[in-house]
Amino acid sequence: MLRYLLSRLISSAALLLGVLFLVFMLLHLTGDPVSLMVSRYASPEDIEALREELGFNRPLLVQFGDFLSGAFQGDFGSSFRYRQPAMDLVLQRIPATIELASVALLMAILMGVTIGILGGSNPNTILDSIARGIGLLGQTIPTFWLGLILIIIFSLRLGWFPSFGRETFTFLGLTLPDQSIVLPAFALSLFTTGQLARFTRSAVMEVMNEDYVTTARSKGLKKKRIYFKYILKNSAIPLISIIGVQFSYLLSGSIYIETIFSWPGLGSLLAEAVGTRDFFLVQATAFFTSLVVIGLHLLTDLVYVLVDPRIRYR
Amino acid sequence: MKPLLSVRNLSTRFDTFDGSVYAVNDVSFDLKAGETLAVVGESGSGKSVTMLSLLGLLPRSTWVTGSAIFAPEGFELDLLSVSKAELNSLRGNKISIIFQDALRSLNPVMTVGEQITESLITHHQYNKNGAHKRAVELLEMVGIAQPDKRYYAYPHMFSGGMRQRAMIAIAISCTPDILIADEPTTALDVTIQAQIVELTRRLQQDLGIAVIWITHDLGVVAGLADRVMVMYGGTGVEIAPVDLLYENPGHPYTAGLLGAIPSIAGSSADRLVSIEGAPPDLFQEPRHCQFAWRCRYVFDRCWKEKPPGYIISPGQVVKCFYDGREKTPRVEE
Structure with missing residues (x-):
């Protein structure tokens, strides 16, 4: 190990x-x-x-x-524009991106996995068609377009959520985002939702046909137990790698979403840095982003050991 | 005495995109308490599907007709018409099944021990500790060394033989009346096969379980079974006590099968006999003898109707219009 x-x-x-x-x-x-x-x-x-x-x-x-x-030595040069150390600028933006990525991932898991399970355990039914439809839509709707539509409907028309910016409040000493995060997180999550829905669906369908599920039924076990201990636990294994990869993608900051919603995260920083050709700032952002992606992939592989007893690294 | 299980006119049909598959056609047999019935036939002859139909383990788009009266001490019911919940309370409790591929039949992410405790907790209201203790005992009973340690092992850590032993431990955990063994030795090498057969026989005698042993290996059958049902094209073409079947097969297919067993005593000049032709197309609803295509005794009646079961000696039932002893078509009485 x-x-x-x-x-x-x-x-x-x-x-x-x-x-x-x-x-x-x-x-x-x-x-x-x-x-x-x-x-x-x-x-x-x-x-x-x-x-x-x-x-x-x-x-x-x-x-x-x-x-x-x-x-x-931790010195990534100074931003030409802000006249500040580039890494400091990156670090300032990280909390906003982590918030957005975490909320988006949570939404995606809640929606995607649920939809996938419902579709996968009722193959070839209306429920399954809906699940497949959502999976496909999630992955094909352009996020920037979705962001704009969400703003038009939920900010301009209904006025439920602010259309841009990040507002926070303090709770138990923690700085947390308020409802301003809902729209950007939802827009950001939809692609991952679609992907998770599709993968969960096929994983569940595959596991349901496994011999050990037949064994479980032949043992006269309760439906609930077969579902959780046999079907879902085994379906979860292939999902881990997808969730890991998706989280690293969300964490590297979405240029579109952060720009549209003026969310002060890494994505909007990168967009700005590229636009102004702020070399050192781009490099610092790229460094941080790659670090997160590579680190999360490593972490994903390690989590497998905890979930799947068949996997041991030597 | 009343048979423990009495199956009558069991037929199973799958609806697929390509049409209906007539997998089991009009199978009838009895199983007495404590006996071993071997079910023999080639792949696709409906052996497994027959058993899965009895247990309600087939997918949704399946049609099962007929009856299967299960009558252990104390109660009596038809497996094919009871409610799902009732059937579920019998499965793993009164009737258990073990499968061919033990690796794929065990949950890869659950310890072997926990998988043994499941039926105990579900059917016999064991608590966690009691079930654990009983599972260790069961592991020992099926001949797994260091059972208290192996309780915590995962299926992939076991050898093929050990996995099948673990499957048996699961199956007998509630001391069922019937154990269905669906080719449990096919995936194992010969020495391990013999051990598993031996283990099953020992447990059967100790616990008084009736065993339905599905196989395509007539060699295994000879040493194991009390009676044999030979299946072909989804139907049971012959049922007979084991020695009668070997001495005096009543169905041309049975005779063909027996001719295809290599014998160590035979001279090398004896060629193994093979049965000409291929198994029947199960997409056709059977309207005549399914073996007619390959039968060397076939005559016009075989193509017109399905042969009923003829009792040709005590306990020997054959579905064939040809009388092998008289070497003539059978005459109705």
């Missing part, structure tokens, strides 16, 4: 390095940022001087090495 963990950590670090390299190179393919930072009337000499000052005239690999050694 320890050896497995160690090798996974090493490969994760290599993966992270690769992602950072890719992000760095792609950013620099778009040209250097200095031309955007100076006024239109700056002379070529001024631009060159600024380039010299910020180090953008050095070979790319040297710049990448510089960035890495900084990153190792």
Whole structure:
């Protein structure tokens, strides 16, 4: 187990390095940022001087090495725009994204798994068709369009929820979002809901045909017990990896949703940083996002050991 | 004495997208308390479906007709017409079943021990501790070493033979009247097969359980069964006491099956006989003898009606219009 963990950590670090390299190179393919930072009337000499000052005239690999050694010490450079350390900006945005991702995931699990179970345990019925329909819709409705529609209906028409921003209140010393999170979280969750509904449905259908379910019935067990101990417990196993992957996707922040709802999270920060070609800020965001994704994937694999006794890592 | 189980005219039909499948057609047999009935036939002959029909374990789009009077001491009821709840209270309690593939038949995410306790808790109102103790005893009874430790093992940690032993422990946990063994040794290698057969026989004698042993291996049957039912094309073509069946098979299909057993005593010049042709198409509703296509004694009547059961010697019932002893078509009395 320890050896497995160690090798996974090493490969994760290599993966992270690769992602950072890719992000760095792609950013620099778009040209250097200095031309955007100076006024239109700056002379070529001024631009060159600024380039010299910020180090953008050095070979790319040297710049990448510089960035890495900084990153190792927690220094990801400063945002050009905010004139603040890039990582500080990222860290400020994290709570909002975690809130949004967690609420969205919770909604998706509640809706998706329930719909999937209902459909999967009543195959080829109206209930099943509805479940399949929702699964398909969830995965095909464009989130930005859905976000706009939700705003029109629930904020503008009905006035139930605010159309943008994040409001919080304090409860037992915790800062929690108020109803302002409902619309963005719902819009964000729908894709995951669809995916979970589809996977849960097929997992349940598959498990219901397993021989051990027949055994359970041949033992004369109560329906409830067969359902929970045999069907659902076994169906849950393949869902873990999907939930893990989906959570990492939600946590990396949704650019569309956060932008539409002006939710001050990582997604809107990234959108802004890319728009203003704020190189260091993009890199810091990318670093954090990849860290979360890679970390959650590792965690997902470890959770399997707890749920499925057949899986042991060596 | 009244038979423990009396099945009459059992037919099972599946409705599929491609049409109806006539899986079991007009099967009748009796099972006496404590005896072993072997059910023999090739794949698709309806052996398993017959048993699953009795237990109500088939999927929803299935039609089962006929009757199956189950009459243990104290009560009597028809398995095919009782309520679902009543049937459920019999399953795993009065009638148990073990399957061919023990690995797939055990819940992979539940300990073997807990799976044994389930029936006890459901049917016999055991509490958790009592059920645990009883499960360890049962594991020991079926010959699993270190039962108190193995209680906590998961199915994948067991060998094939041990898993089948665990299945047997589950099946006998409530001391049923009938144990249905659906090819429990087919997936095991020969030495383990012999052990499982031996174990079943021992438990049967100790606990007085009647066993229905489904198999396609006539070698197993000889050493195990009191009586044999041979199935072909969804119907029981012959039922006979085991020695009578081997000495004097009444149905051409039975004779064909027996001719296909290799014998260690036979000379190498003796070729094994195979039955020409393929099993019948179960999508057709049977209107004549299902074996007619492959039968070497076939004559025109075989294509016109379904043969009824003829009693040709005490306890031997054959569904065939041809009289093998007289070498002529049977004459109705």
